[in-house]
Amino acid sequence: MTDRHLYQRPDTLNDALAILASGNWQVAAGCTDLFPATQRKVLDGPTLDITGIADLRGITRTDAGLRIGATTTWSDIINADLPAAFDGLKLAAREVGAIQIQNRGTLAGNLCNASPAADGVPPLLVLDAQVEISNPEGTRHLPLATFITGPRKTALAQNELVSAIHIPAAAMDGRSHFLKLGARKYLVISVAMTAARIAVKDGVVTQAALAIGSCGPVATRLPEVEARLIGQPIRPDLITDALVAKAINPIDDIRADKSYRKTGATELLRRTVERLA
């Protein structure tokens, strides 16, 4: 039985997993989504704060690629020395709220919150991000696209938490870019956002990864459009309204309507790719 006022901040991942197994806990890190969800002055519900676990924060190179610890903040990303394939992720980091939010908000929190407008998802999708999930039995990895299963829904089981995000070495090629469209400059939830990572060899595209967010229940890659770009010089004009419209499923909401999102997202994606040309 877990009291709604309980709050735990363990030092190790093992302790955290043991606590998590003991009841119905919410996992807290930067709290940039948890606190806005309550009008109260104290975090509501039994809370497991994972920011005391030193191993969970930071960016490390591995043989397999790059590991981004779960509690790595957006500011950590901005300040890190990363290859050009991460330029899009850095641009997205600078668009998360404003500096106060970038100093607190974490990449893993952004993924676990699973908002359709999560700024981190499109740039991580184009990096083929794998989500490292820890549970009492060990760890498992899921592709980001599989991890987020719907608006505010993830594949996490109750006794699991995200411990890291891995970027495979193969996805660290090329350069990336990110654009966010909203009704004001800072502190804005996007109408649409696009990320692209493109690797070019001998003047032709060898890898193309494209993603769109805020235009459907979850952000999505665009494999059909990506395939079009391969084997040619960078050609934004190959990204057509019709092709993009097939890949996304936007809604009307207070920020924009469906038809605008379709054409706007396409234009934004063309510009994102154009910036890489």
Add this chain to the structure above:
Amino acid sequence: MKDLANEISLSIDGDIHRVQTHPGRRLSEVLRDDLNLKSVKIGCDAGDCGACTVLIDGAQHCACLTPAIQADGRQIETLETAEPQLAKRLQTAFLNHGAAQCGICTPGIMMAAMELLRATPHPDEAQVQTALGGVLCRCTGYRKIIDAVMAANQDGSALRIPDQGPVVGQSIPRLDGQAKVDGTEVFGADFTRDGSLLIRAVRSPHYHADFALGDTAVWASQHPAVLAVITVRDIAGENAYGVIPPLADQPALADGTVRFLGEPVALIVGEPSDVEALDLSDFPVSWTPKPHLLTVEDTGDDAPLVHDNRPENTLIRGRVACGAPDEALSDAAHVVTGRFETSYVEHAYIEPEAGAAWMDGDVLTIQACTQAPVMDQEETAKVLGLPRDKVRIIPSVAGGGFGAKLDLTLQPLLGLGVLKTGRPCHMVFSRTESMQASTKRHPGTMEASIGADADGRVTAMVFHGDFNTGAYASWGPTVATRVPVHASGPYLTPNYRATSRAIHTNGPTAGAFRGFGVPQAAITQELLYDELANKCGMDRLAFRRLNALADGDKTPFGQVLQAVGLQECLDALAPHWARAEAAAAEFNATHEDRKRGIGVASCWYGCGNTALPNPSTVRLGITPNGQLKLHQGATDVGQGANTVIAQIAADALGIGIDHVDLIGPDTGLTPDCGKTSASRQTFITGRAAEAAGRALRAAILRLTNLSDLTELTLETGQLIAHQGTQKRVIDLTGLAQDAHGYVLCAEETYDPPTTALDENGQGTPYAVYGYGAQIAEVEVDLKLGTTKVLHMTAAHDVGRAINPLLAEGQIEGGIAQGLGLALMEEYLPGKTEDLHNYLIPTIGDMPPVHSILIEKPDPEGPMGAKGLGEHVLIPTAPAILNAIRDACGAKITHLPALPHRVMAAMKAAT
């Protein structure tokens, strides 16, 4: 498991502070409540406004998003405790540049600025914008903040002191500014009496419903934290308040029926930490939802009535008519017609409603945010069933108002709490409560036709506006009256008919918001003027100049005007118009996907209440020990009344401004200066202050037997007067004291000469008008529909600029709100009840503003001055929308001009 309460250690200003607190408590609460660091302001509790920005180990964080435990062992800096030298330089720069208006965002802004200035001592504009992007300001329009931060580390930044001689016309730093820039200002949430209880409201989750309360006594007994439950049965007086007494209809607590989402039905009172933590979802109330109306379109023939005694859901109608408009339109060489729709707009002051109350003897004393202390006193007394003199209102410094703090907000609720429990009480609205419960700008659905002759002279206009006034009357009648008076714009319109209707819905109550409906009407008129100018084949600025009102012209409501400075404003804009037009053409010649455009719009605005008495009274007294006290009852909500009124009084008396000691506002200490609304304080309270200053000067002349004063000073117990080489020293200690304790005193009242309007709206609704015009330069992305405002040029006729720095601050702040109205602000009840779904401009959205102050003195104004506060917002949105059409052809008829609406309008235009 560990104990719930953990000890955390915070390193603050070199000391370690140990605090027992729940680890998951917001750091903002720990800093404010446990460590009394009240510069940390709470604007949203959601990371949307940045008012609680503090530095943790040197980096800016929202304290409201930080669990206390995450600050354990770290260095925390707030404005009170941060590096004193840097803080002082910033404070001086903020005062000199007029970068703090109400001051509620100032501490958060400064903390973000400090982080920047340590790393980058001499930042450029873009660096300032990025560093401060997370802190919202609703007053200043950010430009003076940018200037101040960039200037903070420049040498020689001493506080500006007034030049010798008269202070009217000088840009002196605001007299009440120091507390705003050092974090010590006491806003509504910053003060409680010892032992104060917390009040929370139980609010309706429905737009419209009947409800029945269950057994609240049993519920209370199950919740030991609850010391009292207050319902409509506890209301001893008349449970209907309002700003216009005959139409007062809003219950302090609903009685069986709720008419809008968030209407309060009960109050819970108890010890603060207990009541704060209560889950109110099991409060015993059963709801029976009823059909609801949210828009004017919903209020068709078969619509249910929001109030049984208001047929067709009509609160009131307004009308102004002259000449033969229908005939003139049919005879016109050119006619344009259009229909425009605006949205609910939220005031979004950064300070949610807050206050405290207690008994002082047998007087209920309420210290809370307000723009209208005397009305608060009258209406609160009425609701509570108390004699008026048993209620005292001390306005707390308001963290922005813009009209919504003109209505009662939490005053009667605070009073109910104190009367029921016999204990001091306090109440602080959450952001969502504030947005649900406060008034909004009226959504307008407006149609108009305007005609001109072959020479481009306007001959006629017909206008009708339906205004969604929401659940209760509030200021709906004022909007319905002001709009027909102003809908012609400041242009000669010989044949005219303007009608209006305020219509009830179950939306939030629409009330006063900077301009009382005139900004909405100006959008209609000024957008149609662009079409008409084009039809006439005239330059759009020249068309306005041709039709601009001038001295001696008669308005559609029959008033012959004096001191009309509009032509001067338009003439001042002419070179800027030419420059902007050339710049846009040059850009457009080389760009395909983005196009630039320019737009212009004008404003006029009557200062003071419409065709109603609205006097102000100012008292100026000298104490036996030689202190000069200015009883200044005009609430300063950031606009600067405390400074401007003092400047006028000082010059009228002929004494240095440093002698003036401000008192009030406080219904126990200051005579009635009316409401801070209708751009009336500089004009009306200013006139009373001028009269009081002159009367006191006359009394001093009589006492000293001098015919004039060339110098007047006060020293301890002495008044020293000079006339040239003659000197008189008056021993004040020997003089008799009046009832207020003054040995010399003057109290003067001014009420502007107006008349009631007849059935055709003819009369003299206002004694003084202000005028202005603005140019917007925008860039529209043709493929995304996004609009960037590049530059604004604003010329305003202020009659006499009492304090040019504060006047510019009003202009820039009004432009920011006008930009929001044009481009992003749309309050949708139930959907945008926070500051991440409801967008107001950030520091990155405000363009540079070039302000031009035109001074065409009005004989009726104090030293020639006219009002300005609301005028400045009126031209902005239509100028921007006209510029958008100029850039890309998109005719925006539904505000705000969100990107998808601009795209749709562009398509419709091709």
